[in-house]
Amino acid sequence: MKARRYPLGLQTFSGIIQGGYVYVDKTDLVWELAQYSKYVFMSRPRRFGKSLLTSTIESYFLGEKQLFEGLKIMSLENDWEQHPVLHFDLSGCKHLPVKGVKDELLRLLSKFEEQYGTNPVETTPGMKLAGLIERAFTQTGKQVVVLIDEYDAPLLDVLHDETALAAVREVMQEFYQRLKMQEPYIRFCFITGITKFSQLSIFSTINNLTNVTMDAKFGTICGITEQELVTALKTDVEMLAAKYEISFEEMQQKLKLQYDGYCFTEKSEDIYNPYSLLKAFQQQKVASYWFESGTPTFLIRQLLHFGTDITSLDKLEVPAIAFDQPTEAMSSALPLLYQSGYLTIKDYDRESDIYTLSIPNQEVRIGYADGLLPVYTGLVGGEVQAGFALKFWRALKQADVDLAMREMQAYMAAIPYVEGFKKKLAEAANAEGFYEYTMYLIFSMLNVYVRTQVKCAGGRVDMVVTMPDTIYVFELKVNGTAQEALAQIDDNSYAIPYQTDARKIVKVGVKFNPTSRVPESWVVSF
Known part of the structure; x- marks a missing residue:
């Protein structure tokens, strides 16, 4: 049997397809998303494939039809119209002071300025973004696609530092507010991150921004479903079961307890953490991988800041407003715990509009304890x-x-x-x-x-x-x-x-x- 290649560390759709890596086909949902609304926002936890999703959208709008041969989207898309794409990954803005954030935005913009030109009157990141959109539209005759991955990266580290948060937010607002102003030139705008900062102008000035985070239609667009596990990844489960000398069904249950249990909408089926699942297949070992770089320090800070008792997190019954609040308006750690994947939806009562939240699986439970043991003991x-x-x-x-x-x-x-x-x-x-x-x-x-x-x-x-x-x-x-x-x-x-x-x-x-x-x-x- 040919060795299976797992795309760990790869975030580009083209690299995965051309490299012959394992790929679970989500392209039908990508197509649906691209037709759904002009401005779309989606939050998902870290290592849940947001960057790969963004890259797949990029390849679709670039008209790279050859990459999608044999995938579900081929029965849905006929035109494969090419659009200019401005793709920004803001993960490089983490842990930077306000000047560093501004410089990083200018660096990201400069790549596209080499392609579409510059204007000396454009001196701020927002002005440069607006100019790029207009020039790309003029030069190609096609509306522009704007993709912003990890939009909230500059803000998480300064969440409780009002002065620093205000300064960084001012830079980001000036950048994002141009997106609505350029609406006639935009075909599709997709923004993704971990959390929701309502005071950023992507939420306050783009009043037609569609938040699909809890939309059941896209509940499984990031992550692996049970059906995908036993079909697209059946070979991988079989190989791991053979390594452990247990049956396919026993390994399936073992993986479910460790990595399954995430649900981001009212009615969506549970999904597996894609990073941890693929890592288990690659390493041929069921272990905790989501936390291998350590529990995020910002999460520990929030748990301590709000005095959160994690023993209460196994079954919380809350209205949607309690866990879907803007990050900067939190009065408890609950919204951040949900938005970043440390709690997930386990049940929903439509009559009372009450959600039941819980820790998703064993991997997350161990990660909590591992991060908190040094803090408390x-x-x-x-x-x-x-x-x-x-x-x-x-x-x-x-x-x-x-x-x-x-x-x-x-x-x-x-x-x-x-x-x-x-x-x-x-x-x-x-x-x-x-x-x-x-x-x-x-x-x-x-x-x-x-x-x-x-x-x-x-x-x-x-x-x-x-x-x-x-x-x-x-x-x-x-x-x-x-x-x-x-x-x-x-x-x-x-x-x-x-x-x-x-x-x-x-x-x-x-x-x-x-x-x-x-x-x-x-x-x-x-």
Whole structure:
């Protein structure tokens, strides 16, 4: 069998097609998008193929028909009309001061000025953009396509610095506001990024900008669907299953738990993270790849800035206005967590107009914990995994809860409690919620699926931990005994919802010592 080539690190459609790389055909949706509206905005998380989508749109409008042979778009497009395309990737504007942002915009514009000429009266990025659009239209006789990728890159690092944000925003507004003024010369304008900054003039002055971020028609345009996994990527799943010596169906389920679960619209099907999925095929290993460059610092800053409790993120019921707010108007980290892919839509109730948001999958859950462990405990995720994790994991796998809890007792006693953790402890006082938070981070770091405050008919169980062969139901007490905690599980039928599951159910009551901050005693019932 010919070796499969995966387009990791490649963001150009032409490079992928000409290089014979694996490509999941989205060209029918690209065609639909190009006909949908003149001005289009779409946000998607990082590493979800926004740049590849933008490049595919570019090749389509350049009339590069030969690149699309055999793809879905061939049955939809007949004319293949060529247009001048101005494509700007603003990722180079990250981490730059306001002058650096302006200089980078001028550098990007200069490439097109070599093609379409300059005008000495054009001195600002916006003036140059307007002039380029007009000259491109005049010289070719065709309306112009403007593509702006990662439009919000200059702004994320200065989100809570009002002075810096205002200065950068002023430069970006002057650039974007020209797009509406040039409407007669524009055939299509596509803007993409991670977040939504409403005070930028792309939202305030382009009043006909169509936001398709939550449009069900384009819900799967970035990402891999289950159907695509078992058809276009069937060979790749088979090869990975053979490596793990498991069945195709078992590998499919393994990949689903790790990388699936993203949903960006009310009714869209779930999709897989394309980067992580392809990386798993390339490396022949199911692991966490989305966070391999580390949890984004801007995300950690937002979680700390708003005092976000990540144990509450497993199931949030919120109206759309709560998570689809403009980034600069956030009163919590929720909008950014959703827009950047750390939360996703799991359900929607049309009658109440309420969305249920949750962490998408195991990969994201581990990434949260890995990023937050150093912040709250001073420990690095790798150190936890190298020391405590293996012993704890083996104990749980063997259903030796007593040994596992003794390992956790020793681990928690060694936590140095850095400033952030002390603050969390002070806020929580003797509440069981503090220990839920601590255990949640530990379980998540160990690649164990854990949920807190799980609703059931009898109330809310503190914690449910799901292992391949076992489901653990935990009840935690500070003011009370381990026996009382176990009795609460039985009295309120917390374990009943899991009785139809083929896995073993283990009930655990835990008593925490508020002085030593460790599990003091525990009782187990099988």
